[in-house]
Amino acid sequence: MNFGFTQEQEMLRDQVRRFMTEACPMATVRELTAIDAPFSDSLWNQIAELGWLGLIVPEPYGGIGLKWIDLALVLEETARGLSPLPILSQALATAAVLRAGNDEQRANWLPALASGTTRATLALYDEPNWFDPKAVTLTGTTVDGGIELNGRKPFVSDAMSSDQLLLACHGPAGLSLAVIGQSQVTVTREPSMDTTKPTGSVHLDHVHVPDGCLMPLTNEDLAYLSDCGAVAVTAEMVGAADTTLTMTCNYAKERIQFGKPIGQYQGVKHRLADMFVDVESFRSLLYYAAWCVDDAPDELPRAISLAKGYASDAFAKIGIDGVGLHGAIGFTAEYDVQLYLKRSKWSRPMYGDSDYHLERVATLGGI
Amino acid sequence: MDFEYTPEEQAFREEVRGFLAENLPPKSERNKDFLATWLTKVREKGWVGFSWPREFGGSDGGLIEQAILREEMALAKAPPLGTSFMGLAWVGPGIIRYGTEAQKKKFIPDILDSKVTWCTGYSEPNHGSDLASIQCKAVPEGDNYVVNGQKTWTTGAAFSQWIILLTRTRFDVDVKHDGITCLLVSMDTPGIDVRPIENMAGDKHFAEIFFTDVKVPVENRLGTEGDGWKVTVSALANERSSIGEVTQMFAKLDTLKALVKRTKKQGQPAGRDPKVRRTLAVFETRVAAMKYNGLRYLTKQIKGEPLTSETSVNKLHRASLEIEMDDFAVELTGQAGLQLRGGSDAVANGKWAKSSLNWPNVVIGGGTPNIQRNIIAERILGLPKD
Numbered sequence: 001m002n003f004g005f006t007q008e009q010e011m012l013r014d015q016v017r018r019f020m021t022e023a024c025p026m027a028t029v030r031e032l033t034a035i036d037a038p039f040s041d042s043l044w045n046q047i048a049e050l051g052w053l054g055l056i057v058p059e060p061y062g063g064i065g066l067k068w069i070d071l072a073l074v075l076e077e078t079a080r081g082l083s084p085l086p087i088l089s090q091a092l093a094t095a096a097v098l099r100a101g102n103d104e105q106r107a108n109w110l111p112a113l114a115s116g117t118t119r120a121t122l123a124l125y126d127e128p129n130w131f132d133p134k135a136v137t138l139t140g141t142t143v144d145g146g147i148e149l150n151g152r153k154p155f156v157s158d159a160m161s162s163d164q165l166l167l168a169c170h171g172p173a174g175l176s177l178a179v180i181g182q183s184q185v186t187v188t189r190e191p192s193m194d195t196t197k198p199t200g201s202v203h204l205d206h207v208h209v210p211d212g213c214l215m216p217l218t219n220e221d222l223a224y225l226s227d228c229g230a231v232a233v234t235a236e237m238v239g240a241a242d243t244t245l246t247m248t249c250n251y252a253k254e255r256i257q258f259g260k261p262i263g264q265y266q267g268v269k270h271r272l273a274d275m276f277v278d279v280e281s282f283r284s285l286l287y288y289a290a291w292c293v294d295d296a297p298d299e300l301p302r303a304i305s306l307a308k309g310y311a312s313d314a315f316a317k318i319g320i321d322g323v324g325l326h327g328a329i330g331f332t333a334e335y336d337v338q339l340y341l342k343r344s345k346w347s348r349p350m351y352g353d354s355d356y357h358l359e360r361v362a363t364l365g366g367i
Numbered sequence: 368m369d370f371e372y373t374p375e376e377q378a379f380r381e382e383v384r385g386f387l388a389e390n391l392p393p394k395s396e397r398n399k400d401f402l403a404t405w406l407t408k409v410r411e412k413g414w415v416g417f418s419w420p421r422e423f424g425g426s427d428g429g430l431i432e433q434a435i436l437r438e439e440m441a442l443a444k445a446p447p448l449g450t451s452f453m454g455l456a457w458v459g460p461g462i463i464r465y466g467t468e469a470q471k472k473k474f475i476p477d478i479l480d481s482k483v484t485w486c487t488g489y490s491e492p493n494h495g496s497d498l499a500s501i502q503c504k505a506v507p508e509g510d511n512y513v514v515n516g517q518k519t520w521t522t523g524a525a526f527s528q529w530i531i532l533l534t535r536t537r538f539d540v541d542v543k544h545d546g547i548t549c550l551l552v553s554m555d556t557p558g559i560d561v562r563p564i565e566n567m568a569g570d571k572h573f574a575e576i577f578f579t580d581v582k583v584p585v586e587n588r589l590g591t592e593g594d595g596w597k598v599t600v601s602a603l604a605n606e607r608s609s610i611g612e613v614t615q616m617f618a619k620l621d622t623l624k625a626l627v628k629r630t631k632k633q634g635q636p637a638g639r640d641p642k643v644r645r646t647l648a649v650f651e652t653r654v655a656a657m658k659y660n661g662l663r664y665l666t667k668q669i670k671g672e673p674l675t676s677e678t679s680v681n682k683l684h685r686a687s688l689e690i691e692m693d694d695f696a697v698e699l700t701g702q703a704g705l706q707l708r709g710g711s712d713a714v715a716n717g718k719w720a721k722s723s724l725n726w727p728n729v730v731i732g733g734g735t736p737n738i739q740r741n742i743i744a745e746r747i748l749g750l751p752k753d
């Protein structure tokens with residue numbers, strides 16, 4: 001029994017932490033997320049070099065052959081500094097190819113995903129808050145040697161910076177993922193609250209997707225990819241919530257009112273203690289869920305619903321109180337804590353809010 | 368990261384299970400004779416004081432084995448391994464750590480053999496959370512300390528033979544934690560007056576105790592004079608791992624689910640009500656969080672990394688669950704939920720009603736939630752002290 005990390009994993013954690021403080025500090029995050037800022041190829045190449053994009057890719061495909069628990073560590077640490085680099089999107093696209101791709105597709109796509117030469121993203125549902133095969137509404141028509149897609153795919157994370165878009169749709173053969181080059185479509189960036197999580201709409205106008213670029217998806221595959229999405233998002237929530245707590249504690253130690261640091265008042269310190277309880281708790285649940293992806297897949301649905309069911313509301317509250325406990329300065333654009341509040345808002349519905357996950361906990365728990 | 372047990376650990380678990388299958392009858396068949404036999408048998412197995420050093424009658428049991436033992440005992444809903452809960456939880460470990468050879472010889476075997484029951488005399492009427500301010504006075508006089516003062520909320524005082532007593536031997540101290548002395552006192556000593564107090568659930572489990580010129584031999588002092596705070600803190604820190612506790616919480620959650628399944632709310636099956644479903648699911652996330660927090664902390668301990676005050680995290684979860692789960696059951700079952708044992712419409716023979724009045728055992732008895740929050744804020748987050 002060992003519910004802890006190995007030395008190698010701790011080294012990976014340190015490496016990501018160092019990268020975030022040295023190469024991608026908050027000033028850089030703000031530059032990169034300015035409207036119309038160009039994508040940072042240099043940072044992307046650095047993390048590709050460090051191997052983070054190929055963590056879950058098996059070695060024969062040019063990856064490192066590690067597990068989701070290692071990926072979760074990287075996501076936790078990059079989210080600590082609100083990294084806008086599309087590591088999460090890349091990981092989910094990779095997970096989709098690993099799960100649904102045939103041998104040829106895996107061989108064709110995985111090496112480029114692992115090395116970062118191709119950037120990709122995954123978009124499953126067309127509905128904003130519904131996680132079900134019926135919530136995929138984009139539908140293709142049969143054409144010679146493939147399908148044709150018309151319409152719009154909303155809510156595509158990192159669409160603007162992705163070379164390849166993996167879009168769920170219904171085709172003649174049922175539910176599928178269509179792999180589409182960005183040059184075949186028009187992408188509009190949607191104005192969204194959290195600029196560190198750029199999101200776009202993808203407009204499809206007579207887009208031809210050849211059979212070789214279609215990956216059939218069973219309902220189980222769809223559910224699995226949703227769960228992976230929830231694991232990835234919750235891992236980021238752990239890091240971002242933990243930083244919100246640290247920032248707010250630091251502020252509470254320095255800010256003096258009525259002659260004392262505000263952190264001495266229990267209205268402040270007890271709320272911070274409760275935040276700690278929550279972050280510790282959804283951290284433990286998330287580590288367990290991430291471990292389940294590879295080592296106990298049957299338990300993944302319940303495990304991730306416990307984690308995201310807990311984290312969704314807890315982080316939302318942490319985001320709000322993080323700002324609130326800073327007073328007016330927390331409301332300023334200049335101060336970073338507000339960016340964490342926005343991240344908490346972004347995280348909440350992604351791959352299921354608390355209602356969705358808690359309902360699933362109830363069902364899986366026999367109620 | 369893995370959740371596998373080594374073959375030796377697995378074998379130990381099998382041994383515990385085998386023992387339970389053989390020696391633990393169903394609850395309905397457990398009478399008084401059974402308890403006596405049970406206590407002898409678990410003692411023979413070396414499972415009482417399992418983690419204590421062998422030379423003092425323990426088994427030197429490792430952390431994982433302790434967790435396994437507790438988990439299996441809780442799963443089987445087995446009775447405790449001894450009659451002196453406090454003796455096993457902190458008096459014994461305190462004596463092993465700070466006691467003289469004579470004290471160890473005198474007290475340890477009786478705790479392990481369930482011959483002597485201990486109670487804990489820390490709290491006073493004016494000093495509860497602020498324990499270090501206690502005033503109960505002990506004055507050295509020849510071979511004795513003479514104790515005068517009052518203790519209160521002493522659980523089990525009326526049926527315990529010994530008490531671990533926190534007294535003040537010096538009043539002119541700069542720091543309140545100094546000048547405290549820990550004494551081991553026989554409850555038969557003249558001058559001790561125990562007056563049971565009834566609690567809101569109708570039980571008289573705790574009592575107030577008055578000490579008038581009570582003579583305690585110096586040889587019954589635990590640790591050095593004036594060092595009682597250290598002795599106490601180390602004893603309180605000697606806390607049970609939460610694994611067995613989590614097993615009990617999961618069992619309670621299952622009972623609660625079963626209750627929901629056979630209950631109607633506004634004429635409809637309660638299990639279909641979204642609020643009911645959500646509430647149960649939230650309980651489950653928190654019990655599961657306790658489990659995985661506990662396993663993370665256990666792993667840290669096994670690796671020899673220092674634990675600071677992380678156990679307060681699970682204590683806070685436990686405190687709120689303790690209140691909310693019973694309260695939920697009572698609310699769910701309407702007026703029937705209010706009936707106590709024997710009521711014509713009582714739910715589970717009044718079990719939920721009764722336990723919904725007993726949360727202070729956990730929520731106040733072991734240090735209040737506000738105090739746990741202070742501990743987390745100050746010791747883990749580094750915020751300034753009140």
Ligand SMILES: Cc1cc2nc3c(=O)[nH]c(=O)nc-3n(C[C@H](O)[C@H](O)[C@H](O)COP(=O)(O)OP(=O)(O)OC[C@H]3O[C@@H](n4cnc5c(N)ncnc54)[C@H](O)[C@@H]3O)c2cc1C
Nearest residue numbers: 487488489490494495496520521522727728731732735737
């Ligand atoms: C069932 C039960 C069994 C017990 N058994 C024993 C026993 O066997 N032996 C023994 O010695 N004691 C025992 N106790 C006493 C227990 O340890 C105390 O009740 C506990 O430490 C709280 O002290 P108090 O009751 O004096 O409350 P107080 O300390 O007066 O607290 C009252 C309220 O004020 C809050 N408060 C106090 N200080 C602060 C602060 N600094 N910041 C914020 N809030 C604060 C508390 O959280 C609480 O809500 C038992 C209590 C109970 C309920």
